[in-house]
Amino acid sequence: MNKETKQIRVVLPFAAIAVVFVLFKILQPERFGTMNSISILLQQTLMQSILGCGLYFLNEMGIFDMTLGANMIISAMAGCWLSTRFGWAGLILGGLLTGMVIGMIGSQFMTRLEINPMIISVGLIIIYEAISTILTQGAYALQVEERYRVLGKAPVNVIVSLLILLLSAVLAGRTKFGLYVNAIGSNAQVAESMGIRVQRYKSYAFLYGGICAGIMGIVNICYSNSMGAASGLSSAASIFTPLMACLFAGAYKRYMNPILALVLGSLFMNLIANGLLTNGLESSLQNVVIGIMLLILVHSSSNSRQYDVTK
Amino acid sequence: MLARFEHMKKYFGATRAVDDISVEIGAGEIRAIVGENGSGKSTLLSMIAGILEPDGGEMFLDGQAYRPSSQAEANRLGVSMIVQEISTLPGLTVAENIMLGREREYTVFGIRNLRQLNRMVKEKLERAGLMEIQPDRDAAAYSLEQRKLIELVRAADVEPKILMVDETTTALSQTGREELYKLMRNTKARGSSVLFISHDLKEVLSVCDSVTVMRDGVLIDTVPTEGMTEEGLKNMMVGRELSGHYYREDYGTPISDEVVLEVKDLNCPGRFQNVNFQLHRGEILGFGGLSEAGMHEAARAVYGMEYDVSGDVVINGEKMHSVKDRLAKKVGYISKNRDMESLFNQASIRDNICITCFDKLAPKGVVTRRRMTRFAKEQAGLLQVKMRDTGQPAGTLSGGNKQKVALSKWLACDTEIFIMDSPTRGIDVGVKAVIYGLMEELKNSGKSMIIVSEELLELIGMADRILIFKNGEISGEIERNKDLTEEHLVQRMI
Ligand SMILES: Nc1ncnc2c1ncn2[C@@H]1O[C@H](COP(=O)(O)OP(=O)(O)OP(=O)(O)O)[C@@H](O)[C@H]1O
Numbered sequence A: 001m002n003k004e005t006k007q008i009r010v011v012l013p014f015a016a017i018a019v020v021f022v023l024f025k026i027l028q029p030e031r032f033g034t035m036n037s038i039s040i041l042l043q044q045t046l047m048q049s050i051l052g053c054g055l056y057f058l059n060e061m062g063i064f065d066m067t068l069g070a071n072m073i074i075s076a077m078a079g080c081w082l083s084t085r086f087g088w089a090g091l092i093l094g095g096l097l098t099g100m101v102i103g104m105i106g107s108q109f110m111t112r113l114e115i116n117p118m119i120i121s122v123g124l125i126i127i128y129e130a131i132s133t134i135l136t137q138g139a140y141a142l143q144v145e146e147r148y149r150v151l152g153k154a155p156v157n158v159i160v161s162l163l164i165l166l167l168s169a170v171l172a173g174r175t176k177f178g179l180y181v182n183a184i185g186s187n188a189q190v191a192e193s194m195g196i197r198v199q200r201y202k203s204y205a206f207l208y209g210g211i212c213a214g215i216m217g218i219v220n221i222c223y224s225n226s227m228g229a230a231s232g233l234s235s236a237a238s239i240f241t242p243l244m245a246c247l248f249a250g251a252y253k254r255y256m257n258p259i260l261a262l263v264l265g266s267l268f269m270n271l272i273a274n275g276l277l278t279n280g281l282e283s284s285l286q287n288v289v290i291g292i293m294l295l296i297l298v299h300s301s302s303n304s305r306q307y308d309v310t311k
Numbered sequence B: 001m002l003a004r005f006e007h008m009k010k011y012f013g014a015t016r017a018v019d020d021i022s023v024e025i026g027a028g029e030i031r032a033i034v035g036e037n038g039s040g041k042s043t044l045l046s047m048i049a050g051i052l053e054p055d056g057g058e059m060f061l062d063g064q065a066y067r068p069s070s071q072a073e074a075n076r077l078g079v080s081m082i083v084q085e086i087s088t089l090p091g092l093t094v095a096e097n098i099m100l101g102r103e104r105e106y107t108v109f110g111i112r113n114l115r116q117l118n119r120m121v122k123e124k125l126e127r128a129g130l131m132e133i134q135p136d137r138d139a140a141a142y143s144l145e146q147r148k149l150i151e152l153v154r155a156a157d158v159e160p161k162i163l164m165v166d167e168t169t170t171a172l173s174q175t176g177r178e179e180l181y182k183l184m185r186n187t188k189a190r191g192s193s194v195l196f197i198s199h200d201l202k203e204v205l206s207v208c209d210s211v212t213v214m215r216d217g218v219l220i221d222t223v224p225t226e227g228m229t230e231e232g233l234k235n236m237m238v239g240r241e242l243s244g245h246y247y248r249e250d251y252g253t254p255i256s257d258e259v260v261l262e263v264k265d266l267n268c269p270g271r272f273q274n275v276n277f278q279l280h281r282g283e284i285l286g287f288g289g290l291s292e293a294g295m296h297e298a299a300r301a302v303y304g305m306e307y308d309v310s311g312d313v314v315i316n317g318e319k320m321h322s323v324k325d326r327l328a329k330k331v332g333y334i335s336k337n338r339d340m341e342s343l344f345n346q347a348s349i350r351d352n353i354c355i356t357c358f359d360k361l362a363p364k365g366v367v368t369r370r371r372m373t374r375f376a377k378e379q380a381g382l383l384q385v386k387m388r389d390t391g392q393p394a395g396t397l398s399g400g401n402k403q404k405v406a407l408s409k410w411l412a413c414d415t416e417i418f419i420m421d422s423p424t425r426g427i428d429v430g431v432k433a434v435i436y437g438l439m440e441e442l443k444n445s446g447k448s449m450i451i452v453s454e455e456l457l458e459l460i461g462m463a464d465r466i467l468i469f470k471n472g473e474i475s476g477e478i479e480r481n482k483d484l485t486e487e488h489l490v491q492r493m494i
């Protein structure tokens, strides 16, 4: 791959975001891109990226763990419930530990059973969603006390998100963990024979996924004040955007730090969703457009032709 | 005595890949391991290297019990191996590949220092004379040969007590081979030992001190190479007298005037330039050259698999645009990179062989399993593929047997023009003779072939014409003749 192609590809996602932004601004100069809506968009993108970070390492090793959405909901609820007894510690430690425990449960199932992770995911999601319904105890949703809500408001939510992103970016690009995740994703068998403990690194990734889900849960319930129960696999649908952003990050990791790509991918999709909404497009059509845009973006990144030739 | 391996066993289901083998190896000894395809050589070495867990047996290194749990541990204990297949990981940089498992050496407080890593590896590469390989580039960007050399650097870097090299020479050009021999000699000079698997008996006799012969998973004998002949080794390997000729013996046979394939001004920036040639009906055209001479890429381009290629490939008067066009003209291509580009490793041998022949097997669109099995069995039998049955996944075959399946695939479907990159890579002497015989038959029945090969003797023995590639261009052409020698070819290549 020559330098120029690489540079073009690095610039591409930024350019795509700029173009989309300008386009919508021209279409809806009044309603789109106000200070307020941009601030919300950025906050949501950043918070969503926390979950994306959790998904990323698993994804890179070929594990599609769809339970992270349900994990986030239960962690939020556990934190919320514990906050009524133990205050701040209950909220934060409760949410975090719940996320980790659920992550480890997933890890045990997925690394020990010889069943397709997709099927295990669905099974676990059904169970977790039922638990979330039980936790709300018949009410529609659980609410956090007002004093905790600062966690979900700017700038705290932004700072927390940025810290997680930074940590993940370092993990992915500069640690043994990130390197081994790459190696396992490239060829687990060869990696194993080189002495990489494949199972162990998969467990680490599950644990990290759980931590991210826990943090996301806490920030999220504080941001939106309440957390509702999920049913009918709706929690899996909620991780659609971060999951897509992850796929994009994976395809783009040879050009930039994958976590940066993840944020850009997620911003791109949220921007389009937001723009389409202000233009009054109904949500199912929105998804069609997002899907197409995503395909184009991922295609452009995997279409580095010279690179794909393994001589 | 440096190491001792006693009663080693490894079974795969009913296959006794290694069946109670005991060998010893002395310090400073270069030991060859030879045997037919599927005789258990790679399996034996993989156990020593910690890649496979033995089903039985004991190993001793320096008089101590030696039981590696992984390749990385074996490395630490002073045993390293260059495996038969490619083992660099794409997606990781060259430097990361070379230092995999040794991150501690460049990690401070958990953070990998990439600059230090790349500097370290750059030095190692330079010491090995591989200036053109960049430590911070993705390993996938390099050719098969370069990736083998990267593995070489990785294996040598730990200064092993036992260095094992599995069937690597046929992937290397003459220059790459020199690097390999140098590494082996250095290892010997340090008082360490080398275990060397090769199918090239001439090479075995010239670089090794002693040779262990295996057959069907058991040990036949270990003998010093001094006073041994190629013939003698061959007979020990096969267990019977081998007779008959090897390469073609005809000279001066006229070639048809009919041009079946013409290549005009083929260019690919950075890989090859101005490639022009014609392939005649019933002709065997050889491509020879040193590493990075562009011959492998040019062959791929003729088949339409390289990117950014300009120029024309014309077959039977028609210009080709895609691989599909070539298939319609019954062109077959065998890649040097068999695991990535020639075989479906997860699929059965049957599916691998039948995939090119569905038109023939199922003229009405339907084919029975029985029919496919029978067909695959027939084709596999032709090249003596050593397998359990045709349902066995191709990936579990021994290296040479994989190559045979890759060849069968194209032989089976009445291919008219073969483009074969290193067709006999990893194939034992007995079956090589069969393949050369087949090539001769194909030639006589009017099929045409392009053979790209690092094996100079193969080119001299089989080709009607040899095109010499140098720095991405065809620098010369040599007609088939009796007096052609390896030295002569090498001189034209440098
Ligand atoms: N994972 C596996 N599953 C089943 N059979 C296997 C597996 N690995 C090897 N074998 C079988 O074990 C036997 C010995 O294979 P091995 O690779 O050791 O042969 P080899 O001597 O290295 O041959 P070659 O010269 O072709 O490389 C073969 O019959 C092969 O099919």
Ligand SMILES: [Mg+2]
Binding pocket: B041, B042, B043, B084, B166, B167, B398, B399, B400
């Ligand atoms: Mg082998």
